[in-house]
Amino acid sequence: MISYISGQVIDQEEGVLTILCRGVGYEVRCSENTLGDIADRKVVQLWIYTHVREDVFQLFGFSSKVEKRLFLSLLSVNGIGPKLAIQVLSGAPLDIIIDAIEAQDVKALTRLPKVGKKTAEQMILTLRGSLITEEKAEKALVSKPHQEIISALVNLGFRNSDVEDVVANLPVDIEFEQGVRESLRQLSN
Structure with missing residues (x-):
């Protein structure tokens, strides 16, 4: 292969x-x-x-593993082969397709090329709850020390999005205390 x-x-x-x-x-x-x-x-x-x-x-x-995973997920849906799956992926950005499936939005899915109501319903039935977004994939890759640093800073009252941006720039092997100190220094600027 x-x-x-x-x-x-x-x-x-x-x-x-x-x-x-x-x-x-x-x-x-x-x-x-x-x-x-x-x-x-x-x-x-x-x-x-x-x-x-x-x-x-x-x-x-x-171009990304996330798109390939979504393609493979679409192949698991009854009635969708590789050509239709590629057309579906061409119809909208990946996050829009995933959001439509998760929100059970049949109307949005039927706007995709060659997707009728039955296919849209089958996509929702088969895929809802099982799709991973790029954002979720990146968060899953966050190291345990980084997760602990994020948790500590959020508990101190900082916004999660600000904290994640700062912690993402820290070295992977940073110690907890040093990571918190460095993050606090950056967040206070």
Whole structure:
């Protein structure tokens, strides 16, 4: 299986990139979100989903792991294959799609390309509560000492968003006391 490609874009046509990687040109289908992320770049790095059937071998590319995860989640929905999943991802920013599913907003989902009421309802039924946003993914990666520093500063009355911004800039291996002191110094400026 191919899971990642890094190479030079040598051709682009309607949602399909041809990427030259070590002398081989790979045809990779991408969503409009990914195409927007990599616009004007000569060299790209994409996370890949390899779709293999008896008569088809296709590559689907994504600029982020979050987009690839959402694509794979969409494939678990009855009636959604890779081509429709890419069209869905092209229809709106990822956070809008995820929010619509979590809010059970059938009307918003039916505005996506090729998504009717039944497909929208099936998406909600299958995916609601199981999707991860980039913001949630980043918060999950916060180290335990950083979580403790954030908790201490929030308990002192600082806003969570301000504290997270400051703590994100601290070294990963910082001691708790030193991290609190440094964060307090930055927050008081």
